[in-house]
Amino acid sequence: MMKGKRKIGVVAPASRMSLEVPARVQALAAALYPDRTPEIHFHPQCLAAHGHFAGDDASRVRAFLEIANDASYDAVWYARGGYGSCRVAEAILRGLAEPARRKIYLGYSDAGMLFAGLYRAGFTGVAHGPVAEDILRDSGDAAAGRALAWLVDRTPETLEPTVRRGQKTAAFNLTILSHLLGTPLQPDLAGHVLMLEEVGEAMYRIDRSLFHVTSNPAIRQVAGIMLGRCSWIPPNEPDFAMTEEEVARYWCERSGIPWLGRADIGHDVDNKIVPFGEYHQADA
Amino acid sequence: MMKGKRKIGVVAPASRMSLEVPARVQALAAALYPDRTPEIHFHPQCLAAHGHFAGDDASRVRAFLEIANDASYDAVWYARGGYGSCRVAEAILRGLAEPARRKIYLGYSDAGMLFAGLYRAGFTGVAHGPVAEDILRDSGDAAAGRALAWLVDRTPETLEPTVRRGQKTAAFNLTILSHLLGTPLQPDLAGHVLMLEEVGEAMYRIDRSLFHVTSNPAIRQVAGIMLGRCSWIPPNEPDFAMTEEEVARYWCERSGIPWLGRADIGHDVDNKIVPFGEYHQADA
Numbered sequence: 001m002m003k004g005k006r007k008i009g010v011v012a013p014a015s016r017m018s019l020e021v022p023a024r025v026q027a028l029a030a031a032l033y034p035d036r037t038p039e040i041h042f043h044p045q046c047l048a049a050h051g052h053f054a055g056d057d058a059s060r061v062r063a064f065l066e067i068a069n070d071a072s073y074d075a076v077w078y079a080r081g082g083y084g085s086c087r088v089a090e091a092i093l094r095g096l097a098e099p100a101r102r103k104i105y106l107g108y109s110d111a112g113m114l115f116a117g118l119y120r121a122g123f124t125g126v127a128h129g130p131v132a133e134d135i136l137r138d139s140g141d142a143a144a145g146r147a148l149a150w151l152v153d154r155t156p157e158t159l160e161p162t163v164r165r166g167q168k169t170a171a172f173n174l175t176i177l178s179h180l181l182g183t184p185l186q187p188d189l190a191g192h193v194l195m196l197e198e199v200g201e202a203m204y205r206i207d208r209s210l211f212h213v214t215s216n217p218a219i220r221q222v223a224g225i226m227l228g229r230c231s232w233i234p235p236n237e238p239d240f241a242m243t244e245e246e247v248a249r250y251w252c253e254r255s256g257i258p259w260l261g262r263a264d265i266g267h268d269v270d271n272k273i274v275p276f277g278e279y280h281q282a283d284a
Numbered sequence: 285m286m287k288g289k290r291k292i293g294v295v296a297p298a299s300r301m302s303l304e305v306p307a308r309v310q311a312l313a314a315a316l317y318p319d320r321t322p323e324i325h326f327h328p329q330c331l332a333a334h335g336h337f338a339g340d341d342a343s344r345v346r347a348f349l350e351i352a353n354d355a356s357y358d359a360v361w362y363a364r365g366g367y368g369s370c371r372v373a374e375a376i377l378r379g380l381a382e383p384a385r386r387k388i389y390l391g392y393s394d395a396g397m398l399f400a401g402l403y404r405a406g407f408t409g410v411a412h413g414p415v416a417e418d419i420l421r422d423s424g425d426a427a428a429g430r431a432l433a434w435l436v437d438r439t440p441e442t443l444e445p446t447v448r449r450g451q452k453t454a455a456f457n458l459t460i461l462s463h464l465l466g467t468p469l470q471p472d473l474a475g476h477v478l479m480l481e482e483v484g485e486a487m488y489r490i491d492r493s494l495f496h497v498t499s500n501p502a503i504r505q506v507a508g509i510m511l512g513r514c515s516w517i518p519p520n521e522p523d524f525a526m527t528e529e530e531v532a533r534y535w536c537e538r539s540g541i542p543w544l545g546r547a548d549i550g551h552d553v554d555n556k557i558v559p560f561g562e563y564h565q566a567d568a
Contacts, residue, residue, distance in 0.1 A: 051525030052488050083488040086495040179492055182466030183499035204336050204367040208463055211370040215467035241335030 006038040006152045008075045009067030010046060010132050012054035013092070014110040015082020017046040017133055024135045028144055038152050042132075043067060046079040053084045060084065061091040068092075071099040075151045078107025080133035081173075085113035089185055093117050104154070106147055107131050108271065109199075112176040113185060119170070119276040120187035126276040128171035128195075129158070134269065143269040150273045154281060160195065160264050160272040162226070163279050171195040171228070171265055171274035178209040181216050187276075190221035193260060195274055196248075197228030199267035203240035206230060207247045214255035224258035229266030290322040290436045292359045293351030294330060294416050296338035297376070298394040299366020301330040301417055308419045312428055322436050326416075327351060330363040337368045344368065345375040352376075355383040359435045362391025364417035365457075369397035373469055377401050388438070390431055391415050392555065393483075396460040397469060403454070403560040404471035412455035412479075412549065413442070413557040427553040434557045438565060444479065444548050444556040446510070447563050455479040455512070455549055455558035462493040465500050471560075474505035477544060479558055480532075481512030483551035487524035490514060491531045498539035508542035513550030 010017075010025075022042045030037045045063035048055030055063070068076050092114060104125035105118060115126045129150055134143035149155040163169050170189055174196045180186055196213070198206055213219055230244040242250070245262070252259035264272045294301075294309075306326045314321045329347035332339030339347070352360050376398060388409035389402060399410045411434065419428035433439040447453055454473055458480045464470055480497070482490055497503055514528040526534070529546070536543035548556045 049522075052491075052520065052522060083492065086492060086499075178463060179496045182470070182502075183496065184501075185499075186466070207336075208367065208370060212463045212467065215370075215469075217468075218466075236336065238333075238336060 005036050006074045007072055008038050008040045008077050008151050009070070009073045010040060010042045010077045010079050011064045011067055012046040012079035013060050013064055013088050013114060014054065014084035015052065015080055016049050016054040017042075017079035018136060019047065021079065021132050021135060025132050025144055028135065028141055029148055032145055032148060033152060038148065041067070042079070052082070053087075054079070057087050057091070061088045061095065064088070064092050065095045068100040068103060069095070069097040073103060075104045075106065077147065077151060078111045078131045080131045081107065081109030081111055083110055085110045086179070089114045089117045093121055096121075104151065106151060108171070109173045109267065110176060112172045113180055115276060116172075116180050116187050117185040120185065124277055127273050128265065128276070129273040130271050134271070137269050139269050143271060146273065156281070158273040159279065160274045162193070162263070163274060165279055167223070168192040168278050169195065169274050170276050171197070171263070174198045174206065174209045174213065175201060178212045181212065181219070186218065189219060192222050193224055193226060194219070194222045195226045195228055195263035195265055197263070197266045198230040198244070200232045200234070202234050203236040203242065203244065203247070206233070206244050207240070207242075210247055210251040214251040214257055220255055220257055222257060224260035225252055226260045226263035228263040229268060231267050289320050290358045291356055292322050292324045292361050292435050293354070293357045294324060294326045294361045294363050295348045295351055296330040296363035297344050297348055297372050297398060298338065298368035299336065299364055300333050300338040301326075301363035302420060303331065305363065305416050305419060309416050309428055312419065312425055313432055316429060316432060317436060322432065325351075326363070336366075338363070341371050341375070345372045345379065348372070348376050349379045352384040352387060353379070353381040357387060359388045359390065361431065361435060362395045362415045364415045365391065365393030365395055367394055369394045370463070373398045373401045377405055388435065390435060392455070393457045393551065394460060396456045397464055399560060400456075400464050400471050401469040404469065408561055410560040411557050412560070414555050418553065418555070421553050423553050427555060430557065440565070442557045443563065444558045446477070446547070447558060449563055451507070452476040452562050453479065453558050454560050455481070455547070458482040458490065458493045458497065459485060462496045465496065465503070470502065473503060476506050477508055477510060478503070478506045479510045479512055479547035479549055481547070481550045482514040482528070484516045484518065486518050487520040487526065487528065487531070490517070490528050491524070491526075494531055494535040498535040498541055504539055504541055506541060508544035509536055510544045510547035512547040513552060515551050
């Protein structure tokens with residue numbers, strides 16, 4: 001299930017990547033794959049700065065298209081999330097050429113804005129999973145190594161444990177999915193197991209976003225919802241008196257969407273891979 | 285443009301009202317309308333507590349319907365915003381009877397969830413404007429007095445200055461409108477001047493919500509967008525390098541929605557009245 005050397009392009013359609021990431025990731029890749037070290041190209045745009053973003057909208061679009069439309073690359077890897085993909089998604093989708101369809105794409109959180117649009121446009125290689133910047137977390141090599149295992153070999157062991165052949169899946173940050181509902185980026189998730197994770201949002205916001213997502217008629221066609229980890233929840237004033245799982249169960253019950261339990265995804269080093277669509281093994 | 289004594293019911297479909305509000309509001313009403321003091325009934329539910337909410341979902345629904353479906357009331361006034369209207373909107377809309385259609389409704393912020401649904405259901409008396417709790421702000425009598433002037437006499441001087449006959453309007457908290465897009469609460473705002481205000485959201489969130497709102501095909505049918513005040517914006521990390529007006533202009537430009545300037549609404553005592561639909565004067 002592997003070919004020779006993979007070529008991976010790293011781009012940052014949202015926030016700026018940290019300076020130390022490339023050396024850390026290259027060293028890890030060399031250690032994990034000594035005889036077939038993947039070629040990992042960090043586009044210089046990853047380190048650009050323009051207000052909140054890794055460069056202005058036009059340069060982020062350009063960088064993404066350079067890598068995605070270059071047939072020599074096997075994969076496009078998000079440098080990090082943050083914020084900004086919604087500003088560039090439309091122009092990127094308009095600019096993608098045929099070689100872009102044969103690639104795999106990996107990222108999560110803010111990346112969901114663009115990945116939703118890619119998946120809607122029929123791209124079959126999109127997956128939720130760690131970004132390059134995750135290597136800077138405590139024990140971050142585990143996250144980056146998992147990403148590399150997916151990018152290099154599409155190793156099944158990297159998958160969220162419930163992902164299986166014959167069952168479509170998708171994974172989103174809850175707030176990101178909420179903010180693309182009713183836009184041209186919203187993909188058809190009918191029949192999918194929808195996994196949702198959250199970070200840094202108060203309980204009343206988690207509840208409100210779950211209202212939003214589960215009230216959307218198209219989302220109600222999913223096969224079910226699984227809740228990933230909701231981390232760094234700030235204190236709710238007053239105490240919300242319900243946990244994230246209780247509110248997820250509540251909105252599933254109320255909307256008639258099957259509740260399928262917890263998913264092994266989140267803003268942490270244990271964040272697993274979730275393909276958009278049906279899992280299929282790598283081409284040899 | 286006035287009849288005798290108005291009867292106003294105050295309910296709290298979202299967060300709990302503060303204990304001191306009724307006495308303050310009653311005193312103000314008596315001072316402003318000594319010869320025809322409106323009868324203001326604060327439903328006991330306003331002071332109930334259930335986690336984040338002014339009582340559990342069922343009791344908030346019940347309280348709202350008791351007032352709205354009672355023909356003796358002229359108006360339904362939101363005690364305060366906060367959070368919780370999305371949880372009760374569906375049951376309230378299902379339970380409303382004919383007397384509810386002849387009333388006026390006043391509130392803002394979280395109230396937008398329910399007001400969107402009321403307006404969609406053909407209610408003509410819905411308006412954005414101060415809640416009872418606003419009397420506790422510095423110089424809060426101005427806000428509460430404006431609300432009373434609308435509730436008692438539908439005084440044109442309380443209106444946002446650009447509101448005029450022959451032009452449909454609507455006003456929302458930006459985050460609230462974002463979170464009802466693509467749900468059965470989303471009203472048809474084609475041809476409306478849409479006024480948006482925000483409070484307590486970082487610039488990247490304001491930008492993201494404006495992406496969301498202006499990317500919705502139905503919202504693109506509005507006559508234009510006006511931006512109210514965006515207050516208590518927490519620091520953006522890194523600095524966002526654009527103001528809320530710059531991002532609003534940007535998304536208007538990008539989406540083809542006419543930018544119509546600033547609106548005199550916001551989470552403050554100057555918050556003006558904005559009818560949902562076309563402004564029409566009070567029945568005598």
